[in-house]
Amino acid sequence: MPTLLLVYNAKDAKSADDYEKYLKKKKVAYVRSLEGVVAYEIYRTDMVLAPAMSNAKDMPAQPPFQFFAWLELSDLDKFAQAAASPEMQAFTDEYSAYLDPSGPLNVFTLGHKIEPGT
Numbered sequence: 001m002p003t004l005l006l007v008y009n010a011k012d013a014k015s016a017d018d019y020e021k022y023l024k025k026k027k028v029a030y031v032r033s034l035e036g037v038v039a040y041e042i043y044r045t046d047m048v049l050a051p052a053m054s055n056a057k058d059m060p061a062q063p064p065f066q067f068f069a070w071l072e073l074s075d076l077d078k079f080a081q082a083a084a085s086p087e088m089q090a091f092t093d094e095y096s097a098y099l100d101p102s103g104p105l106n107v108f109t110l111g112h113k114i115e116p117g118t
Contacts, residue, residue, distance in 0.1 A: 031071070
């Protein structure tokens with residue numbers, strides 16, 4: 001099943017707080033309603049807990065990204081058609097106002113779940 005993974009940052013701390021409110025009020029429900037969407041989960045990072053490696057040096061004091069999302073699709077083509085609609089373009093403009101446009105992390109990536117024995 002196609003899965004989109006996203007990591008990104010808000011413009012600033014106020015934008016991050018406002019964006020979280022927007023997620024709760026509108027974005028999560030809207031994305032979940034789109035054709036081809038099986039599941040949509042979004043998270044706001046709170047802190048760096050520990051290094052990913054046992055000997056990591058120079059661990060960052062803050063997480064490298066503020067938000068991450070997981071979007072599971074039943075049909076990538078249907079989702080792409082929905083994403084190309086004028087309604088979705090307007091919606092994208094609306095929520096993008098909260099996000100850092102210069103951030104290197106503002107990308108959609110396509111991945112797959114790794115299961116034991118497959």
